[in-house]
Amino acid sequence: MSERVINVGMMGFGTVGRGVYRILKDNRTGIEQKVGARIDIKKILVRDLAKSRSIVPEEGILTTDISNIVDSAEIDLVVEVMGGINPALEYSLRALRHGKSLVTANKDMIALHGRELYEAAEASGCDVLFEASVAGGIPIIRPLKECLAANRVELVIGIINGTTNYMLTRMSKEGLDFHEVLKEAQELGYAEADPSADVEGFDAARKLAILSSIAFNSRIALNQVYVEGITGITAEDIAYADELNYVIKLLGIAKNSAEGIEVRVHPALLPKSHPLASVNDVYNAIFIRGDAVGDVMFYGRGAGELPTASAVAGDVMNAARNLLKNVPGMISCTCFEEKPVKPMSATSTKYFVRLNVADKPGVLAGIALIFGNNQVSLSSVLQRHTSGHSAEIVLVTHEVLEGNFQNAIKSIKELPTVQQITSVIRTEGD
Ligand code: NAP
Numbered sequence: 001m002s003e004r005v006i007n008v009g010m011m012g013f014g015t016v017g018r019g020v021y022r023i024l025k026d027n028r029t030g031i032e033q034k035v036g037a038r039i040d041i042k043k044i045l046v047r048d049l050a051k052s053r054s055i056v057p058e059e060g061i062l063t064t065d066i067s068n069i070v071d072s073a074e075i076d077l078v079v080e081v082m083g084g085i086n087p088a089l090e091y092s093l094r095a096l097r098h099g100k101s102l103v104t105a106n107k108d109m110i111a112l113h114g115r116e117l118y119e120a121a122e123a124s125g126c127d128v129l130f131e132a133s134v135a136g137g138i139p140i141i142r143p144l145k146e147c148l149a150a151n152r153v154e155l156v157i158g159i160i161n162g163t164t165n166y167m168l169t170r171m172s173k174e175g176l177d178f179h180e181v182l183k184e185a186q187e188l189g190y191a192e193a194d195p196s197a198d199v200e201g202f203d204a205a206r207k208l209a210i211l212s213s214i215a216f217n218s219r220i221a222l223n224q225v226y227v228e229g230i231t232g233i234t235a236e237d238i239a240y241a242d243e244l245n246y247v248i249k250l251l252g253i254a255k256n257s258a259e260g261i262e263v264r265v266h267p268a269l270l271p272k273s274h275p276l277a278s279v280n281d282v283y284n285a286i287f288i289r290g291d292a293v294g295d296v297m298f299y300g301r302g303a304g305e306l307p308t309a310s311a312v313a314g315d316v317m318n319a320a321r322n323l324l325k326n327v328p329g330m331i332s333c334t335c336f337e338e339k340p341v342k343p344m345s346a347t348s349t350k351y352f353v354r355l356n357v358a359d360k361p362g363v364l365a366g367i368a369l370i371f372g373n374n375q376v377s378l379s380s381v382l383q384r385h386t387s388g389h390s391a392e393i394v395l396v397t398h399e400v401l402e403g404n405f406q407n408a409i410k411s412i413k414e415l416p417t418v419q420q421i422t423s424v425i426r427t428e429g430d
């Protein structure tokens with residue numbers, strides 16, 4: 001057994017914190033052999049010492065006094081698993097300024113304040129590691145920063161929100177509607193009482209901002225990510241997609257081209273043959289295309305106590321090794337370029353459109369004319385007779401410029417023969 005010890009101070013002892021505690025305890029021998037030192041959790045910050053807990057650490061470890069962690073000479077590195085922006089950011093910056101490397105699972109803090117944290121870390125020669133902040137247990141940040149570093153990454157497409165992937169999978173397999181599956185996801189503990197961060201796409205947007213900044217070496221701010229959630233997706237959309245040989249997924253898409261970067265989160269039809277199409281339930285996956293490696297895909301659990309803690313504990317070991325070798329600060333910021341981000345109107349995709357129209361001669365021709373006048377070319381058209389005076393039309397376009405497509409849709413909406421545009425969903429991955 002090694003005589004060297006790395007003392008950890010952890011902020012938070014909820015789902016992820018408990019998992020980190022368990023892994024560092026249960027796998028202690030192997031971890032010590034791999035790092036070359038014992039890793040001890042010395043202090044854990046919580047809000048409420050009296051709270052009943054499924055795991056009770058040894059006497060004196062839990063504290064409500066942050067200075068026992070961030071200001072204490074005894075603590076070598078700090079793990080932030082409390083979540084939110086404040087006070088997590090204030091405490092993390094304080095730890096870094098006191099020379100303690102930081103490991104965090106906090107996507108909100110990294111997506112919004114990554115630069116500030118890196119600057120503080122660089123000023124005091126510390127590491128900032130955040131593997132768990134994107135796709136929980138899936139290794140993706142370090143593979144991008146290290147194993148794939150020699151590539152020019154062209155494309156990142158990810159299913160990076162487990163809750164919505166579970167919901168879309170259930171809608172697709174059981175024909176259930178959005179509200180039924182949301183209730184189910186809440187009962188199972190996947191979706192929060194306020195599910196907006198997941199179903200409106202904000203959680204995926206934070207993860208995509210982090211992923212694309214690392215993939216393209218250029219910082220992407222959260223407000224540069226276009227976001228659309230899954231609240232408008234219906235069981236009928238999924239059934240039509242199935243008929244056309246597609247599935248519907250909430251995707252985080254980031255593309256890097258000479259004209260700039262595009263970053264967007266939205267539901268999309270994905271061909272059933274695409275490797276991401278068979279990623280179901282709460283699983284996450286990230287598909288990456290590099291100019292040298294070609295296509296690679298990472299798959300696994302994007303959340304949960306032990307999967308997320310696995311990524312945090314791996315980062316703790318990495319930071320501990322750097323401390324032992326006296327090289328903290330080795331893992332620095334890789335956003336050394338400033339690439340422009342394309343406005344959404346300049347991006348191109350194919351579209352799936354469902355609309356209800358008056359069932360009479362010339363209606364389809366009128367719609368096709370507007371698309372044509374806006375340089376939107378159609379690849380397929382299905383017409384269904386739905387009731388006495390009304391028909392449903394389902395269109396799929398070729399790849400078109402977003403701005404042109406939106407102009408066409410605006411004009412089509414104004415046609416007196418168009419009763420309702422039911423769905424407008426992008427398609428990806430053909
Ligand atoms: P959680 O279960 O709500 O636990 C939060 C912990 O932090 C609790 O122990 C709480 O103390 C403590 N805490 C919160 N605010 C505090 C404050 N102001 N002062 C002192 N202690 C405070 O959260 P979690 O699910 O473990 O998530 C932690 C982080 O991991 C978040 O950033 C989250 O986004 C990220 N993450 C979570 C998952 C997941 O599957 N859960 C996956 C990926 C990333 P008490 O125990 O006293 O209440």
Ligand code: HSE
Nearest residue numbers: 160161162163302303
């Ligand atoms: N709410 C997230 C999801 C997990 O459903 O994937 C935490 O990032």
